[in-house]
Amino acid sequence: KAGVTQTPRYLIKTRGQQVTLSCSPISGHRSVSWYQQTPGQGLQFLFEYFSETQRNKGNFPGRFSGRQFSNSRSEMNVSTLELGDSALYLCASSSTVVAGGKTQYFGPGTRLLVL
Amino acid sequence: AQSVTQLGSHVSVSEGALVLLRCNYSSSVPPYLFWYVQYPNQGLQLLLKYTSAATLVKGINGFEAEFKKSETSFHLTKPSAHMSDAAEYFCAVSTMNSGYSTLTFGKGTMLLVSP
Secondary structure, three states, X not given: OOOOEEEOOEEEEOOOOOEEXXXXXXXXXXXXXXXXXXXXXXXXXXXXXXXXEEEEEOOOOOXXXXXXXXXXXXXXXXXXXXXXXXXXXXXXXXXXXXXXXXXXXXXXXXXXXEO | OOEEEEEOOEXXXXXXXXXXXXXXXXXXXXXXXXXXXXXXXXXXXXXXXEOOOOOXXXXXXXXXXXXXXXXXXXXXXXXXXXXXXXXXXXXXXXEEEOOEEEEEEOOOEEXXXXX
16 A cells, blocks of 8 residues: 655745645544644644544644635645744545544655745 | 653764664653654654653654653663664654644754764
8 A cells, every 4th residue: 555645845035935835644544643844843733624624623723724625635834934834744545534543644744945 | 731851962872882862852742753854855754753652652763662651751872883773863753733633843953973
């Protein structure tokens, strides 16, 4: 079974621009979560989508948004980019959304550099 | 709120030596705990997870972790380090929010293996 895929793998943007990142979950998985990884803050949860609905949200400003399509693929968008948005953005998929012990499988990430 | 603390941002061992990476958790309810590994320029790979079925959990690549409730710990061990084990390791706890779960990660421990 193919793993979680993310595109693009690398991205360079300038301040003020917007960016869209894409994630395709493991086949059959309907839950997609997004995380931001930076050297200073570590891994932080952004949001989770299940059945095209946002089910859970972390503590990030409204510039960060996402959506999920009927085939479970997900995109996240960051508007008005700031230098501090430079990070590795990781997508993870799981077969369920509610269970506390659910296993999340991560993609390789998209490395975003904001200049 | 549930959280994890990883002691030591860097751990250095010689090839063939015991690997011990420390993780302590804070949780008011029985936790679900995970260890992930991240190789350079890659996403997170699940090593093992604890879901209360057994206190000693065996994972991939010869790693195992023991859940100790009295010490609120979930330390990761491997009897003999290999050069290929050099990577960053993350301990995580499943956190519930409004009925949905997500992962809260520790700051990570970089494992350095010398010949």
